[in-house]
Amino acid sequence: DAGITQSPRHKVTETGTPVTLRCHQTENHRYMYWYRQDPGHGLRLIHYSYGVKDTDKGEVSDGYSVSRSKTEDFLLTLESATSSQTSVYFCAIRKAGNTIYFGEGSWLTVV
């Protein structure tokens, strides 16, 4: 058990609506990440956080924002969802020894 909970696990939403995905960790690790996984592209980093209110962009950050107001929670927001954001989203945390563990994923479909 990596101590990561993602919610919701599955969501269908309409184009143009805002969507927020939540990642919750139980162990107070400093680094948290959001990735998306798509066929033909593998896992790509969207945003990451290195502490409360400290975030930075990853490889595919356009159309996404993040917030981290508490150590244990890292939120990913799609301000206005588009069909290209249909994907599987994974949260990850970095533990001791620079080892990174992943959550179980959130399946998002934008129709």
Add this chain to the structure above:
Amino acid sequence: TQLLEQSPQFLSIQEGENLTVYCNSSSVFSSLQWYRQEPGEGPVLLVTVVTGGEVKKLKRLTFQFGDARKDSSLHITAAQPGDTGLYLCAGLNNAGNMLTFGGGTRLMVKP
């Protein structure tokens, strides 16, 4: 941007055969991690290699980190149907804030 080339992309073999998956880059990584992912689940960490030239064994799986910390390999001896899955390599940059993934190797082991 650091890139990781993973090969082969697909591999279908018979039970009992040996196989090797390669992960190559022109960049140096502080560590390299191997994951296995089942359909509908998040990547599960198999091993982390940190030191150039390091070899780690996990039952029938042998992981090696290149001397220059730019490449890695995963060797499976006497593959079993239970080894079927998506294998992912990922390199952590020297700053420790970004994990870059290879494209993955989809392995099928037939009984």
